[in-house]
Amino acid sequence: MERTSMAGSPRTEWELYERCVAALRSVRTVQHPDAAAKATLLGLRGQLREAMDRAEFRDPALFESAHELVDEVGTLLRRYYSESCTLPYRDGAYYRECPVDLAHLRVGLSPEIRVLESECSICNLDPEDCDHLPGEMYDGRECLSVITKAEITAVAIVANPRQLVTRFTSVPAGTTAELSAALGPEFRPGVQLNCDRCLSGCTGLNHGFAGANHG
Incomplete structure (x- = not known):
């Protein structure tokens, strides 16, 4: 999309x-x-x-x-x-x-996503197993929780989608x-x-x- x-x-x-x-x-x-x-x-x-x-x-x-x-x-x-x-x-x-x-x-599309696996962008460990905090900087790098596996469980048609450009293309x-x-x-x-x-x-x-x- x-x-x-x-x-x-x-x-x-x-x-x-x-x-x-x-x-x-x-x-x-x-x-x-x-x-x-x-x-x-x-x-x-x-x-x-x-x-x-x-x-x-x-x-x-x-x-x-x-x-x-x-x-x-x-x-x-x-x-x-x-x-x-x-x-x-x-x-x-x-x-x-x-x-x-x-x-x-x-109108746009807002998916409901179930996160199955994620990892820390600094150390690549499961965020629950590391000491890095999302949003904090470490040696010039921002810590993010990177989703590596997920499934879409539903998609809603809405006026104001969270991802602004998830719109119909056809x-x-x-x-x-x-x-x-x-x-x-x-x-x-x-x-x-x-x-x-x-x-x-x-x-x-x-x-x-x-x-x-x-x-």
């Missing part, structure tokens, strides 16, 4: 956002279509979604700014590079996987019956379907799980 950050690993959410602003500014000045601009826009989709995920409950102003930019990126891609705005089809079903689309789904686009009803009798499973959500402007965020929380 995790997604990678921009090259250079920005240290703060604002650094990530400012890099996105600079990249988008350069794209606005080119003559479309342009291969380099397309590549930049495709990268910005995920980067701005990550900025939203990290800022939502910590910096509302940054969250809204990133939201506005991700909408602009989606519009530019759909307008000039529509081949990038198709619904993937596999195993007899269509899926929504565009980061611009999924950025508007404000969701079903609808059943065959639902798509047939929406698209008409000429629809056949497997044909290419374009996503047009960014052509009509943002319709808002989906906070369907706003009451859920974890940790």
